[in-house]
Amino acid sequence: MNIAGRAHCFGDDINTDYIIASKYKTASLDPRDLTRHLMEDIDPGFGQRVRPGDILVAGKNFGCGSSREGAPLVIKAAGIGVVVAPSFARIFFRNAINIGLPVFICDTAGISTGDDLAFDLEAGTGRNLATGATIQAAPLPKVMINIVRDGGLAAHIRKHKTFQLA
Amino acid sequence: MAGKTIAEKILSAKSGQDARAGDIVVASLDLTYSHDGNRPLAMELLESMGTAKVWDPAKYILFLDHHPSPNAVSAAAHTKLRAFARAQGVQLYEMGDGISHVVLPERGHIAPGDLAIGSDSHSCTGGALAAFTTGVGSTDMAAAMATGQLWMRVPETILVRCTGILPRGVGAKDLALAIAGHIGADGANYAAIEFAGPTIDALSMDGRFTLTNLAIEMGAKAGLIGTDAVTEAWLDGRLKRPWSHLNADPDAVYAQIVDIDAATLTPRIALPHNVDKVVAIEDLVRTKVHQVVIGTCNAARSSDLAEAARILEGKHIAPGVRLIVTPSSRDTMVASMQSGVLATLVQAGAVIATPGCSGCAGGCHFAVPDVGENIVSTANRNFKGRLGNAESFIYLASPATAAASALTGWITDPREYAA
Ligand code: SF4
Numbered sequence: 001m002n003i004a005g006r007a008h009c010f011g012d013d014i015n016t017d018y019i020i021a022s023k024y025k026t027a028s029l030d031p032r033d034l035t036r037h038l039m040e041d042i043d044p045g046f047g048q049r050v051r052p053g054d055i056l057v058a059g060k061n062f063g064c065g066s067s068r069e070g071a072p073l074v075i076k077a078a079g080i081g082v083v084v085a086p087s088f089a090r091i092f093f094r095n096a097i098n099i100g101l102p103v104f105i106c107d108t109a110g111i112s113t114g115d116d117l118a119f120d121l122e123a124g125t126g127r128n129l130a131t132g133a134t135i136q137a138a139p140l141p142k143v144m145i146n147i148v149r150d151g152g153l154a155a156h157i158r159k160h161k162t163f164q165l166a
Numbered sequence: 167m168a169g170k171t172i173a174e175k176i177l178s179a180k181s182g183q184d185a186r187a188g189d190i191v192v193a194s195l196d197l198t199y200s201h202d203g204n205r206p207l208a209m210e211l212l213e214s215m216g217t218a219k220v221w222d223p224a225k226y227i228l229f230l231d232h233h234p235s236p237n238a239v240s241a242a243a244h245t246k247l248r249a250f251a252r253a254q255g256v257q258l259y260e261m262g263d264g265i266s267h268v269v270l271p272e273r274g275h276i277a278p279g280d281l282a283i284g285s286d287s288h289s290c291t292g293g294a295l296a297a298f299t300t301g302v303g304s305t306d307m308a309a310a311m312a313t314g315q316l317w318m319r320v321p322e323t324i325l326v327r328c329t330g331i332l333p334r335g336v337g338a339k340d341l342a343l344a345i346a347g348h349i350g351a352d353g354a355n356y357a358a359i360e361f362a363g364p365t366i367d368a369l370s371m372d373g374r375f376t377l378t379n380l381a382i383e384m385g386a387k388a389g390l391i392g393t394d395a396v397t398e399a400w401l402d403g404r405l406k407r408p409w410s411h412l413n414a415d416p417d418a419v420y421a422q423i424v425d426i427d428a429a430t431l432t433p434r435i436a437l438p439h440n441v442d443k444v445v446a447i448e449d450l451v452r453t454k455v456h457q458v459v460i461g462t463c464n465a466a467r468s469s470d471l472a473e474a475a476r477i478l479e480g481k482h483i484a485p486g487v488r489l490i491v492t493p494s495s496r497d498t499m500v501a502s503m504q505s506g507v508l509a510t511l512v513q514a515g516a517v518i519a520t521p522g523c524s525g526c527a528g529g530c531h532f533a534v535p536d537v538g539e540n541i542v543s544t545a546n547r548n549f550k551g552r553l554g555n556a557e558s559f560i561y562l563a564s565p566a567t568a569a570a571s572a573l574t575g576w577i578t579d580p581r582e583y584a585a
Contacts, residue, residue: 068303
């Protein structure tokens with residue numbers, strides 16, 4: 001699966017309240033209605049500026065905080081193709097894979113907002129077209145690759161009735 | 167073969183294999199629970215798993231805790247959850263019954279050695295009973311509701327060894343904040359934390375829950391405390407099924423050992439907007455307080471409210487300060503009424519909120535602060551905008567510090583007020 005797009009960079013410890021504020025949890029049940037509030041408290045206007053195909057780049061511990069699946073769902077609804085960070089908070093990491101939002105674990109120090117990035121998610125490789133640097137991802141556990149291949153956890157369970165570890 | 171950590175013991179028992187840190191297992195669940203706060207609701211996803219029924223209705227519990235003062239959208243969600251509970255024959259705790267992480271242990275739903283998941287990040291709280299309890303999102307929860315199982319990576323464990331007795335006026339919350347400041351917001355990501363040592367042995371169960379509740383703010387999958395006589399006394403009369411003591415093996419392998427000296431600890435404050443931005447109260451610049459919250463699943467149990475009442479007894483909070491007290495459960499509220507603690511707090515100027523998440527997150531539509539205001543809260547999160555206003559500032563503290571600050575109108579060291 002190949003994804004290319006423009007980077008939007010954020011810092012370390014971006015929590016789920018920053019991705020979508022708790023006060024919007026009951027504002028609408030459709031994540032598409034909430035995309036304009038994406039990252040609102042830390043980057044007002046981001047939700048309006050972001051374009052389908054853009055790539056969200058962050059520092060360590062992306063998605064810490066709440067277990068709300070609304071966080072990856074709103075990112076996905078905004079059309080973001082992949083979230084790239086050196087580490088993800090555990091619950092967000094599982095949620096993103098479960099709902100079919102690709103994540104890419106790699107060093108992001110050399111990436112700046114506006115850089116054009118290209119990723120081969122299956123191979124775990126990428127390139128920063130602005131700097132020419134190559135990017136290498138940490139591998140995902142096999143069960144997560146199986147979930148992604150099946151199109152998310154719901155489809156995985158429908159198909160296998162259990163979790164396919166191997 | 168080396169001994170096992172608490173996490174390795176529980177995940178071995180629940181997966182039926184010799185599980186060691188780093189292994190990926192499919193484990194059977196003793197308990198699953200969800201609340202009214204997050205969308206999509208796990209029950210809405212159950213059918214997408216190809217099943218209409220919860221695998222075992224006795225092992226799934228619903229809580230209406232996040233929206234004790236519902237708006238139209240959350241009222242509709244409540245109706246859905248009630249209908250689901252009736253149709254599936256699962257237990258539902260109503261609005262006003264309290265916060266899941268407090269009610270579950272209190273009402274005897276969690277036993278040492280259990281494996282439980284909640285669709286809430288603070289599900290790690292139950293680890294104070296040596297149960298592996300952890301938070302997941304709605305899709306993982308729906309898969310668990312359908313199959314009774316979850317895939318898990320057996321976590322490495324960080325041992326936090328606490329020695330020394332906490333000084334007067336310094337409590338479990340100060341210890342928890344000190345550890346969070348030390349480990350950092352992601353220092354325990356993907357790992358479990360075991361809290362042990364003489365300081366922990368001397369802590370009440372209320373204090374232990376405050377500690378394990380904060381494990382997720384260090385990124386941890388679980389916060390665990392072995393069982394002892396304190397656990398046994400607390401479970402007596404609450405837990406209706408047989409249970410056995412559970413502790414790590416003396417030769418268990420830890421990824422890291424952190425030593426904390428509790429005897430020299432002073433009250434701690436987490437500054438806005440990060441839980442790990444922790445300072446000693448004596449290093450804090452003079453800070454005005456507009457609102458004080460004694461609430462949330464972190465530190466609003468009976469002994470927390472009693473501690474605040476000891477400081478506020480016969481006094482009144484400073485003019486211009488709002489004091490919001492949210493007992494964390496119905497049982498806490500009743501006990502605090504019977505002991506006179508609530509009367510003391512109300513006489514001192516407190517507003518009492520419905521047991522539940524009131525005063526913790528903006529989604530509760532309660533205690534939303536104004537622009538530029540400072541809040542002292544006994545909560546576990548001080549993220550920007552957490553209370554519904556991104557232009558306000560949340561300082562996390564112990565119930566004693568919160569009460570002393572309400573009294574003076576400034577963030578105040580409680581040691582001069584502590585009885
Ligand atoms: S009190 Fe706060 S942290 Fe605890 S479950 Fe409720 S919203 Fe979450």
